[in-house]
Amino acid sequence: MQHAYCIIAHSYPQQLWHLIGLLDDDRNDIYIHIDQKVDIQLFTPPNCNYRSNVKFIDKRVKVYWGHYSQIVCELNLLEAVIASGKEYSYIHLISGVDMPLKPQDDIHDFCDKHMGEEFIQFDNSDFNICDLKEKTEYPYYWGRYKRLNGLYSRTVGRVMFRISRMVVKGLRLRSHYDFDLHKGSNWFSITGGLAHWLVNNRKSILNAFKHVWCPDEMMVQTFVLLSPFAGNISPSGNLRKIDWERGGPYTWQDDDYDELVNSDAMFARKFSMRQTPELIKKLTKDLTKCH
Structure with a gap:
């Protein structure tokens, strides 16, 4: 079965190219x-042949942390996958600084055994319930300007962001879902x-989360439960x-090798x-010796 x-x-x-090498597989x-x-030119591919079809999508956006541009980016990737016309059994969303913890044979075997399950993480802790309310109760504006380059631009952006928060809360302009x-x-x-x-419901998703803070933490969790796939969510x-706990998120260190290789997770x-x-060398050696 094919994966994307x-x-x-x-x-x-x-x-990034090291990661692609670890994911490279005919499937x-x-x-x-x-x-x-x-500048995308910085990501010029190395001079080697890949078994996988490697594609940089054309529909790029400027991504800002906490901003809804994050879900636009994710939906653009899913659209590119669907537009290819290929049928994929599973689609994995990962970061360029992630790594697989299992060889591709293991990942494919696991997905084959659990075919049809949706691997999505939900966090229903008290902290996250409060965090969800804070990020959705009132609309967010100026969020993309909080992390601009340049001291002046960033300072002005943060000031405008705080003013907008005071205004919407002062006027009790609550969001409604x-x-x-x-x-x-x-x-x-x-x-x-x-x-x-998800791609077919792109417009509804973007309308729902346009003024939400960190909507990428809510998009799939919210809409999968509105979909025909709600009953397929995996307990894994x-x-x-x-x-x-140790970072936002934590960057794995050399001393964490045993913890990583003994994990049941597919990626980290x-x-x-x-x-x-x-x-990275030690983990790469473990993964490539399985080929």
């Missing part, structure tokens, strides 16, 4: 979104059927190993080729 990998990247070209196609704020909102990790492994359904979560984030090249 959708990768969101904005930096570290060498690490995989790889779709990449490079942040429009970045005709459905329940849910929250979790934005990284997922979903069936081709659910990917089609999203198959990712991500540590939010995040890694740094600059900080921990030895860890």
Whole structure:
């Protein structure tokens, strides 16, 4: 069965191509979104032949953390997958600084055994319920300007963001939804059927989350429960190993090798080729010796 990998990247070209090498397989196609704020020429492919079809999607956007441009980016990737006309059993959304923890044979075997399940993570902890309310109760404006480059631009952006928050709360301009909102990790492994359904409902998704903070943490969780695929959500979560206790998220260190290789997760984030090249080398050796 064919799988599609959708990768969101904005930096570290060498690490991205290393990741692509680990995903390279006759059964995989790889779709990449490079942040429009970045010169795509920096990501020139290395001079080697890949078994996978590797494609940089044309429909790029400027992605800002916390902004709805994040879900536009994700939907653009899914649209590119659907537009290919190929039938994929699973579509995996990962970051350019992620790594697989299992060889491709294991990932495909696992997905074959659990065919039809949707691997999406939900977080219903008390903290996240409060966080969900904070991010959705009132509309957000000026969010994309909080992290602009340049001290002046960033300062003005943050001031305008805070003023807008005071105005909407002072006037009690609450947001209204005709459905329940849910929250979790934005990284997922979903069936081709659910990917089609999300793309077909793109307009409704963007309208719902245009003024929400961090909508990428809510898009799939909310809309899968409104879809015909609601009964297919896997109890295994999203198959990712991500540590939010030690970082936002934590960057895996050399001492974490045993924890990673003994995990049941299929993927992990995040890694740094600059900080921990030895860890990446060891994991890469484990993955490639299985070929």
